[in-house]
């Protein structure tokens with residue numbers, strides 16, 4: 097069994113789902129061992145059960161977002177964050193239904209909403225639910241509400257703690273079930289785990305990061321308003337990674353400040369002591385990369401991600417489809433392949449706005465003779481004498497270039513969301529097996 101788990105990522109992924117379900121449903125199992133109290137009907141029991149599951153799911157969000165490498169390595173950050181979003185919405189629904197059932201079946205409980213006179217257990221419930229509503233609204237509509245990412249992230253963390261802490265205080269206050277021994281031990285354990293995860297994320301992990309600093313070696317200007325930030329490990333062996341993965345960078349401040357940004361490595365995985373990140377100037381943080389001075393201190397949390405050719409050592413070749421700055425993980429895959437003398441065919445379909453915008457244009461040309469590499473540039477605004485592909489990467493263009501034996505290759509897509517969706521749909525249309533298509537989203541929220 098242990099050997100199977102060590103060898104099979106699918107088995108590990110299923111195991112994590114089992115752990116998740118067990119923790120979420122455990123409160124219910126404990127309830128089953130105890131007879132319901134006198135006079136409490138089905139609806140009250142159901143309401144309590146839904147509240148417990150919702151609270152357990154909210155507590156588990158700390159584990160989902162703690163960037164635990166083993167969990168991350170099984171699914172990839174995209175899937176974990178999707179799961180985080182959907183389970184938060186399910187938990188939100190359960191937590192809202194919990195009091196609504198009570199209000200409908202026992203209308204006198206509506207008085208508990210009068211927080212001036214209501215007992216503390218009800219006040220905690222109102223505070224926890226209000227925080228949850230704010231959290232859901234600010235997360236789903238962050239961009240339309242024009243909330244900048246960094247303040248949002250701080251607010252999100254605070255609200256999450258308030259929801260779980262006050263939710264637990266409410267459950268303790270109601271106390272019938274929590275006075276049961278098994279239940280109180282269980283909730284104590286869940287609360288303790290959430291607290292330990294918080295300590296791990298806020299204190300232990302940043303502390304480890306301070307032990308492995310990096311220094312900026314150079315900042316190299318690239319085409320397309322991109323700067324390559326080259327970091328050299330300082331007093332340690334660097335960060336081993338697989339080409340295509342990413343890390344969270346903290347630049348010029350302490351990692352305890354928790355102001356970090358995710359970037360894919362664009363350099364070769366063969367050299368983990370010098371890591372390069374190619375960064376497009378798009379906002380507050382990225383606009384200042386060009387001004388970073390050599391010698392500036394940096395810290396890395398990583399590597400993360402499953403968007404890597406290294407997971408498919410038995411693939412006959414690779415199709416890399418990049419749009420704009422989505423070229424960075426592909427660049428790492430290609431330079432690593434060159435250094436490892438990988439003789440498999442690589443097809444790079446690379447969409448850019450103009451010819452002068454093409455990041456790594458010259459570097460890619462240099463790779464061509466050193467690798468079985470076909471490059472197809474697709475320009476939205478081509479120069480007059482342009483002989484190559486133009487417009488968008490669509491079904492027709494893909495059909496022209498991808499191999500006839502679609503399933504013999506692994507396909508990697510990294511681009512703007514609209515292009516990723518279109519390319520994914522086109523590949524499925526062309527009967528590329530769904531398990532052969534891998535995507536990296538640069539916008540987490």
Ligand SMILES: Cc1cc2nc3c(=O)[nH]c(=O)nc-3n(C[C@H](O)[C@H](O)[C@H](O)COP(=O)(O)OP(=O)(O)OC[C@H]3O[C@@H](n4cnc5c(N)ncnc54)[C@H](O)[C@@H]3O)c2cc1C
Pocket residue numbers: 244245246342355356357358359360361373374375376377378379380381382383421424425536537538539540541
């Ligand atoms: C897995 C992954 C790999 C990435 N790799 C690259 C890369 O190789 N090169 C590159 O140029 N960009 C990459 N990005 C995107 C990059 O992280 C954002 O462009 C950058 O964080 C924007 O920060 P800003 O303050 O300059 O922009 P802002 O204008 O503040 O933010 C623009 C958008 O970027 C996102 N963002 C901002 N701050 C953060 C943060 N701290 N954490 C997460 N998202 C944030 C938000 O969606 C925000 O709406 C990657 C993103 C992810 C998720």
